[in-house]
Amino acid sequence: MKNLLSAKTKSFLSFKQSRLNWVILYSSLWVSGAMAQNTVPPQPATDDTSSQQHAVTDNSANHPAKNDGAIVVTGRSYADGVTRRAFGGGLMIKEDSPKSKSTLTRDYIEKQTPGLNPMQLIALLPGVNSSDSDPMGLTGGHTSVRGMNESSMGYILEGFPLNDVGSHAVYPQEIVDSENLSTIQVAQGSADLDSPTVSAAGGVVNMHMIDPAKKMGGRANFTYGSYNTFRGFARFDTGEIGNSGTRAYFSFSDTHEDLWRGPGTEKKLHGEMKVVKEWGKDNKASLLVIGNNLDNINMPSVNMASWQKYGKGIMGGPVSGIANTVYSSVYTGNTKANTTYYKLHPNPFTNIYVSAPVHLNLGHKMTLTETPYFLYSNGNGGGAYWQDMNKMSYGSQTMSGTVDGQNYGQTLLYEPSITKTYRSGSTTKWTWTSGINRLMIGYWFEYSSQRQTAPYSLLNDDGSPRDKWGGGSNVILANGEKAEYRDNLTRTFIHTPFIGDTISLLNDKLTIDGGVKISIINRQGRNYLPDTSTGKNINQTYREVLPSGSIRYKINDEHQVFFSVATNYRIPMNTSLFDSGSYVAGTGYSNQAVKDLKPETSISEEFGWRYHGKLINTSLTYFHYDFHNRLFSQTVIDPNNPTSYYSRSINGGNQTTNGVDFEIGTRAIYNIRPYVSAEYIDARNRSNLAASAAGVSAILPTKGKFAPQTPRYQVGFGLDYDNGHIFGNFSLKYVGSQYSTFMNDEQVPSYVRMNIGGGYRFKSWGGLKSPTIRFNLSNITNKHYLNYASGLQTNAQYAKALDGQMVKGSAPTYSIASPFSAMFSISSGF
Template sequence: MKNLSPNKTKPFLSFRQSRLHWVILYSSLCVSGAMAQNTVSSQPAADKSTSGHHHVVSDSTPDEDKNRPSMIGQTAPTDEKSIVVVGRSYADGVTRRGIGGGLMIKEDAPKSKSTITRDYIEKQTPGLNPMQLIALLPGVNTADSDPMGLTGGHTSVRGMNEASMGYTLEGFPLNDIGSYAVYPQEIVDSENLSTIQVAQGSADLDSPTISAAGGVVNMYMIDPTKKMGGRANFTYGSYNTFRGFARFDTGEIGNSGTRAYFSFSDTHEDLWRGPGTEKKLHGEMKVVKEWGKDNRASLVVVGNNLDNYNTPSVNMASWKQYGTGVMGGPVSGTANTVYSSVYTGNTKANTTYYKLHPNPFTNLYVSAPTRINLGHNMVLTETPYFWYGNGNGGGAYWQDMNKMSYGSQTMSGTVNGQNYGQTLLYEPSITKTYRPGAVTKWTWTSGINRLMVGYWFEYSTQRQTAPYTLLNDDGSPKDKWGGGASVVLANGKTAEYRDTMTRTMVNTPFIGDSISLLNNRLTIDAGVKYSIIKRDGRNYLPDTSTGEKINQTYRSVLPTGSVRFKINSEHQLFFSVATNFRAPMNTSLYDSGAYYAGSGYSNKASTGLKPETTISEEFGWRYQGKLINTSLTYFHYDFHNRLFSQTVIDPNNPTSYYSTNINGGNQTTNGVDFEIGTRAIYNIRPYVSGEYINARTKSNLFASASGVSAVLPTKGKFAPQTPRYQVGFGLDYDNGHIFGNFSLKYVGSQYSTFMNDEEVPSYVRMNVGGGYRFKSWGGLKSPTIKFNISNIANKHYLNYASGITTNANYVKSVDGQTIKGSSPTYGIASPFSAMFSISTGF
């Protein structure tokens, strides 16, 4: 049982070497800027080379777009024309015109959407991951575990976590194809983010995702500038954090219509809870080619390399007794909230030694969104992509190499021909993924009507293994990647805790039609897609309950429709209805873990799991005036076969754990969310968001403990992982030179069991930031100093139920039996941190 972290290498430079390189680079930039100094403008210099970033909407709509129907099918970045924000734009992309300080835009979609722009993104701590950046939006509950977000995090929207949401970057999918997990620290550097768009209710027809039962998060990168230049950004702060970022824009290359940028960042951070460090190297490239009338092609390459260590989840007993930092017994006991910093020899106690729990990964994303004008009002949009990931979540097992198992057989094992008897072995949970795919879409516009026909195809291969390997004398793995000499059994087979291959083929045709009436005051959308997901799996472990070959096919017809009506230029109403589904995780197809005589493997396949299906309705009102923008939405969901991700801990080895799906039955959700933001009032831009939700389980669930199995009375209980109330508040001030911001997020309590007998308490988190933007000086454009303080009250709190259970305490079943509970596990929120940054354009 392992942490199924899929992707994962060694940093290229040591910490001191990389810091020195960044200092030299920054000094060179400053010197070149001083040598190029000529005149000083009276105001901070605008970035006049701004080419217009996708989805950054100006106060007015271009005349040619006024009669264009909006569609539920515009995920690709080439679908929307670049709209230049009228007015000043600084080298960092800030315009000082963003509604609510960049937490809202003027929206025209026929369903609920919330979007943040560079006006907000740029003023946060540099390098935050996208989940941290969307925390204030309505319905969004973000849980991070370290200040810089390098250990990832979790996000739920209207009670549905990231595994139930689709995540895309530049139109290609980001969710793991097997578990649907999202690793936000891998995705994109915040300096290159143009917008993040959260569609709370449903995915678009062309969204390339098979897990978006609850909506989608779309991210778009900035375009290369038309003039040569770039940016540099350096951050230092709490927990020995050091981060450097640099980007170079080529400008337009001759008269070719081609421009590009290349960026690189290097981040180091000490773990705040327990020993260990996190080191991340990240590179990005975007090339854009434009020609003719509305023809555009781009190439996006994102590479990420992270070397860090896991921190354990905690149960409520250990949290209440020991808080954030005591090392003691096993994770499932009452005294372990961090891993040990001391290796005391080859003993069972050292399963909790931190060097045995690395989380290395490397990944590569490549995409080429292309738009070709075919003439006669026809457009072809093509988004091919390739997704590669390799890495693991490490752990350790105490083994007797004379009594190792190969399914039901017991035999000896050796490493390089030597038997070490009873010994501690390293066992990483390795996942390697190859994932090519493409979304092809043809659109034809004829007067007030627009027809869209498309196809999404993907064929992925995911290899998941867990070999046993030896340790060095200091307790560290011989190879944290699980390479090198592994334990070989007497029959010549490599000893594995899991050993699977999954090939997933996705075929999704879709068609949509949109009609615009009453001079675009009334827009009606309708469409349908047919998703076919075929998993062809092989389990190379012996004596499994399913045999070696497993084939599973999931099919679903997903219609959608929406209406948007503009009462006048300021008020509009919208209504949408959509169907979504999510296929079970690939791990549900396989047996894995330890083998026990008479009962089989500890982790059993659940091939009978049905896909989660959702029918959602939304009815909303927007007011978009000269000063205030408001959105108010009522939503309703009906879930069937609600799938919850559950973290299961091996009782025989509590440092090993894995994720799986459990069927939570049917569920009904009703709620209201809203957001309000203003344009500048004496340079002040406030923003408020909120949500009330009532999510109820409609089924009684089966539970088993201590040999007793029964049905629990969960029907009518509040759904787990769903806060009933949330409120966000943001305040932004920017006069061109001085800027400051404050944010507050209140998250109500959320249950961690289906019986509602344990919960994550409510909490409030506050952040503050500010800085000064200098006048441009020669070659340096808008040099800026900035500070950001997160969790300013230094509250220590639980923020996420990572491992939900049916019941935490003893409860009576429907037929009167007493069922013992099992402890849910939780994530711990990141503490107070202070970061100081300097940046400049050039």
């Protein structure tokens, strides 16, 4: 107990010191700005600002040419990037793409809680069903678009693919600080030809960061709020260095947040650097480096029985009977019941992203774009195992194990699931424009190495792991091998050549696009566990030809229509290639490889209409998908160890989806800018699926059932007010019910979530540019609800199979939405 109190005291003092350092930093920036009052000339007022003076800055985004599908933000803005001119308060732009896209800008991003992750920010866009588990989004979250979750979408930052190369999962809390985001664009229907992704059976989420300012300066922000949340952010812009055309910024943020349910604290350290060099006519090179370190505690998913019994959870020691919905906050000793102790479920992770996009004007109307990138990541999701060290398994063999030569008999062991990834690649694209024709030829190559292990190690006296990273002294078996729950290596080689052509006719009223890419992916795996069903070496190659085409016709300056058709695909998770888990005589490993799992393919079609007026911007899109071998991500609990879980791909058969997306936004009307989005979708399974439980295997009548993880109705509403000084915003999102089984016998109920925010932007004072105070209140009704089905099942209740057999159900698992929170912030440019 003494050691535990000492650790808590040190942690508390460290946290207090972190806050003090940020207060000192922010105060020094404020004072230095005040001292510079007489050295900074006043900024001239423009027609985009109120009659009072406000600082302006150049926050144009780092994007290639318009024809590459990027967004170029022009005009003057406040120091925080707000223009007060964007449609719908920053939730829409004037879009000319021949397929559906929705884009939000700094006008919206800046007014949300500082530090929110990208999935939280896009929640109001049409078709987007976004869920989080904590107010600041430090535990990640989930997003589906038109019923396709994040692992079926491509997530890209400045040309860098963000989906995990093995599982296709997206970890939004690791990506980027919101203060450095310029735009987030959601292409709901399909990926572009040059998108570096192998998971986009649906669309793509593209993110772009702001460019460094041309004048020296920066920005600082300080946030404090519910659940002892503290966040500090600072960015320094060098301005143009001499006359070199080179400029850069460096930023850093530090975030702490107590878990709102269960014990523990989430901690995040995040740094970003962007360097830009421009020369000649339309030549630009950039270097982007992002470093991220997370020190989190996992929160368990829940099933319907545990949610109905315990709700958001019961604090204290281990709970018997139905599993608690939080991990235990009290360690009662080295017993099996304490596998649920929260310190045995950490989630530490370190990531480094590097990207270096280059855009060259070759002359003769030719350009060359090269985007090399590199990723290093290392981390784990911790777990615990009650084990007799005299009866450990090495495949089919049973033998003893020791740590540093000592056998501890029956004991608790720490068992993290570790993933270490090295990933490098590059996308090369050559473009030639001649008259009405624009030709694009390119090639994407990537190589990655992903090592996944799960060793066992001992605990400290207070119940915490001796090394939460899984290092140190591990359990060694009698044959000299390290005991592992999983132990595999995946090497992935991606080759994707592509070619596309665009023709503009009738004075650019009619645009016709067509192209094709060929994706060749080779996965070479090695499973170091013995006695596997697949053998040691696994080699799987996927080949797919993916044509696409689109047409856009401008009826006049305000009305346009578009049609697009595209083929998309997604390869299975790498975990499907390997056996892992505990070994059971006669049946093998608890987690069996899924042999010959086919890629998911889809054909998407869209037909839409847009209206771009001086005051109103609107879009209406009908969409249709045909999916084959639909892959769903499933979280599975190991029946031999309920605290151990893993994700895998399951084949959901074929599916047909039809739906309509709508959005509308206005420019300022008496400083008010409303926005509305809506979606109706009908997604039906076209296959009967196999199910197996309690020794019964049969085919269930799932054909014609509604697809899981897909709300039939969604409505979003945003309202923004900004007169240059006073600003406020309100958002509401209605999400319809979502099935969690293919038999439609259990579901996530529908819900409504509302947020509100506001603040005051002061006149620039001395060296301080647009100093601002603001508040953000999320989930203002404090409604507690389930928001996502993380672990799908074929059926939750007994179901009658096609041959008359009764198949026992399995419990789906869910995540719980974040509660009410209040955050207060002060910020300023300098």
